[in-house]
Amino acid sequence: MSPDSIRLDGRVILVAGAGGQGIGTAAAVLLAQAGATVVAIDRSEEGRATAEAALAASGGDYRVVDCNLEDCDAVRALIDDTTRELGAIRGVLNVVGGIQGGDNFARLLDLSAGEIFDRVMNANLKATFNCSTEAARAMTAQGLGGSIVQIASLTGLVSMPFGAGYGAAKAALINLTRTMAVEWGSAGIRVNALAVGLIRTARSRAVVDDVDDAARQALPLGRVGMPEEIAGAVLFLLSDLASYVTGAVLNVDGGAMARAPYNDASNLPVFVNDSVLRARLLA
């Protein structure tokens, strides 16, 4: 192991959902800068144009590919083409997911099972399942092992009131990550998830900018995160520095999960109610 073990020189890494100007785009750029040959996948034309522009500016090696990752046959063809043209696939970052619009915020009692499972669960799990399993099949045949990173969310660890499908899907993704790590460990394939906190991306900007100052300050690091800060954790997990890390869920959340729910907005436990003591602690 050396500090250079963070490098991904010449390794073919798929970034599934690379063109949202958020976590996927930032990670694709950092991976290319770390020497990887990045295969940036996006089903939208706009997303492919975004990935193309960002990767061209990175100075790294890349190709941008059109594929609907919910279509298993299309994913299999993509993996075959990539292997034939670029060589062994050594890593995958699965980004596709999210709450997918305001329609998916609803009270549990107002939802039908069909609405939760067919729409949000599919959007969050299908592409990731396809990409992980087809890549792992290729990695196993190639015999070099590999690393797969799933973009999960804090909501998969706690709860997601009024967004039940999203929370349930991310919890399922965390469970899938562990099962994949165990089933594929003997093939040298590592699988890890990031439990991502509040990140300011092109898509989330409008919401995140509305988070009031008290809520922001209550995060232990006192601010919302940036996509590049998720990319850093992705690079670590894809690199040989993480060679003994598998089945792990790494919180990248500014400390949100470390904070007790009984803390008030100043991070003082609500049961510290002596005003003199409060004033001293907050001074």
Ligand SMILES: NC(=O)c1ccc[n+]([C@@H]2O[C@H](COP(=O)([O-])OP(=O)(O)OC[C@H]3O[C@@H](n4cnc5c(N)ncnc54)[C@H](O)[C@@H]3O)[C@@H](O)[C@H]2O)c1
């Ligand atoms: N922003 C946050 O605060 C936050 C917090 C926790 C987790 N996350 C997670 O981060 C991920 C979103 O990352 P982002 O900022 O890069 O996202 P994004 O949603 O902006 O971009 C994702 C890209 O994937 C593409 N895509 C979607 N479905 C696809 C499919 N089936 N096939 C191919 N391409 C497809 C889209 O066209 C888009 O360009 C989600 O998994 C989300 O749950 C975000």
